[in-house]
Amino acid sequence: MLGLLFLFLFQPLAHSYVPLDRIIAVVNEDVIMQSELEAKMRAVSGQIRQQGGNVPPASIFERQILDTLVQNRIQLQLAERAGIRVDDETLNRTIGNIAAENQVSLSQFREILEQDGYSYEQFREDIRNEITLSQLRKRQVENRIVVTEKEIDNFLVNQEFQGTFQTEIRLSHILLSLPDAATEDEIAQVKQVATQIREDLLAGADFAEVAATVSDGGNASNGGDLGWRKTEDIPSLFADYIPEMKNGDISEPIQSPSGFHIIKISDMKSDTENxxxxxxxxxxxxxxxxxxxxxxxxxxxxxxxxxxxxxxxxxxxxxxxxxxxxxxxxxxxxxxxxxxxxxxxxxxxxxxxxxxxxxxxxxxxxxxxxxxxxxxxxxDNTESVKRGKARMAIRNRKLKEAMQNWTRRLRDEAYVEYRLDDI
Structure with a gap:
């Protein structure tokens, strides 16, 4: 009876054999297995979902992950030839730091990994590889990036400066509304009033008090305060005037279809101010x-x-x-x-x-x-901070270009054969 049971259990397997693993890519003299790809896809898709993102369609995602595995394998082979090794002490310290950053003990961290279907041994190997790749890239690419003082000077005077250093401006605002279908005389009268108000402000009148008294703007009761705005968030009506103004300046009356506006830069700050x-x-x-x-x-x-x-x-x-x-x-x-x-x-x-x-x-x-x-x-360390940020921006740009070129060259020099069915 027992023999019949075994025969019953195993007979279907003989007719529906499914290979447990197979080679899906050859990289120089090394191979990447199907199980490696599937494990990496599970890990990356889990990270994407934890961060609230959407995993790409399966065929695209599979190719992206396989390309990454191939690229990393090529670089790990180069690291081995270069004699780069990560000892257990460095690995253990890094994993301990990761657990500490997540505010859990090492044993708790292992349990979390296993609950997510990620073996601790595989995690250790992945971290060892990441450290190895980091050391290789630093030696082969990062340490060769040079930023000169002249490049920093040029960066600070050209348009790249505007995108790297954000200035926030605190604006105050007075609006004198125009009546619907205002005549030229009505427009001239309102402009004259606005001009007089500006003169009073320049003579020392308190902007907040004047705004609370005469402004038709929605923020009049708050003294006309528009709050802090980044330069790119300033209303387009005022954007052309702001660059010519300094902290404390009061604009000429600015005409719009709704009326005449007077703006004041109440304060300014930069993310480089230090x-x-x-x-x-x-x-x-x-x-x-x-x-x-x-x-x-x-x-x-x-x-x-x-x-x-x-x-x-x-x-x-x-x-x-x-x-x-x-x-x-x-x-x-x-x-x-x-x-x-x-x-x-x-x-x-x-x-x-x-x-x-x-x-x-x-x-x-x-x-x-x-x-x-x-x-x-x-x-005031602002200038030093500004130059430091400029240096970092230039270095990051150079590093990105150098890393792309380096990765492409390594890929071109390697023998890679894909064996995934639809690749």
């Missing part, structure tokens, strides 16, 4: 080594701090004792520093001190320090 709190500080660094223990380094700084409190000159002590070769020759002077320029431990200590106050010894990755804050100031 006012930072800078600190001028100096320090003394002692590095523990084979001869000096961490405790001894700290104790020496405690002695130096006591000498400073008793009247010894900080700069002279820094010159004679600090192991920071750059600042020691200048009495430990670090110059003016913006937030984020120094390691976090140093920044936190510097932020906690008042001017002319010397810190207790504290440790960073560089060793033990004592630190004195000399003074603080507000610093």
């Amino acid at each position: 006012i930072v709190d800078q600190t001028h500080a100096r320090h003394i660094l002692i590095k523990p080594d084979e001869l000096v223990t961490s405790e001894q380094a700290k104790a020496k700084l405690e002695q130096l701090k006591l000498r400073i409190e008793n009247g010894d000159d900080f700069a002279l002590l820094a010159k004679g004792n600090s192991q920071d070769p750059v600042s020691a020759i200048d009495g430990g002077n670090l110059g003016w520093r913006s937030p984020g320029e120094l390691v976090p431990e140093f920044q936190r200590m510097m932020d906690s001190l008042e001017p002319n106050q010397v810190s207790e010894p504290f440790r960073t990755a560089f060793g033990w320090h004592i630190l004195e804050v000399l003074e603080r100031r507000k610093f």
Whole structure:
């Protein structure tokens, strides 16, 4: 009876055999399997749906994913020839960071992956490949991108500037309406009133009070305030006037079919505007080594701090004792520093001190320090931020072009044979 059951179960399989896997592409001396394609399609389609997107039609999506697999395989082969390897320590640290960013433990992260049908082993391999490809692309393409100061200068003066740096403007508005089918005399009278109002405003009248009193605009009760607008969101009626105006300027009366408008730029701001709190500080660094223990380094700084409190000159002590070769020759002077320029431990200590106050010894990755804050100031870092954004925009454009050319060249030099039925 049992033998008949086995015969019954297995007999249909003999007549309807379906291969479990097959080769769908040959890439140089390597192959891509059907199972790889299907797994990648499931993973990518899941990501698309999680982000609220629509997965392309199956035939198009399948070809897109296969092309990506082929491209990545070519690059992974190149990485192997170049000796690029990702060790387990780097891989584990990266996966740990991914789990932390998702605010879950590593074990919880594994469970989430498996619930989504994504094995942890496959995830590890995919992340290892991503790190490998990133290192290869950095070595082969990214590190070769150069942006010159001249390119930045040219970028800032041409039209690309407008699309990269957004300016927001706060507008105030007064509208003096025209009657329906207004005659020339009526138009002239309203214009005369608008001109007089502008003169009053230029003489010092409060715009919000005048708007609340005379404006026919829908925002009159709010003092004519139109709120903050990006330059591209400013009504087209005013767009031609805004570029010629500065912060605080009041326009001439602007005529439209509905009446005469007076606008004021109440305020302006740019996404490149950057006012930072800078600190001028100096320090003394002692590095523990084979001869000096961490405790001894700290104790020496405690002695130096006591000498400073008793009247010894900080700069002279820094010159004679600090192991920071750059600042020691200048009495430990670090110059003016913006937030984020120094390691976090140093920044936190510097932020906690008042001017002319010397810190207790504290440790960073560089060793033990004592630190004195000399003074603080507000610093307009806008120009530096602007040039930094310009540099990044130019670099991204160059990188995109270089990456496309590099990818195309690798593909042209590789042997690729597709074996998917309808490709």
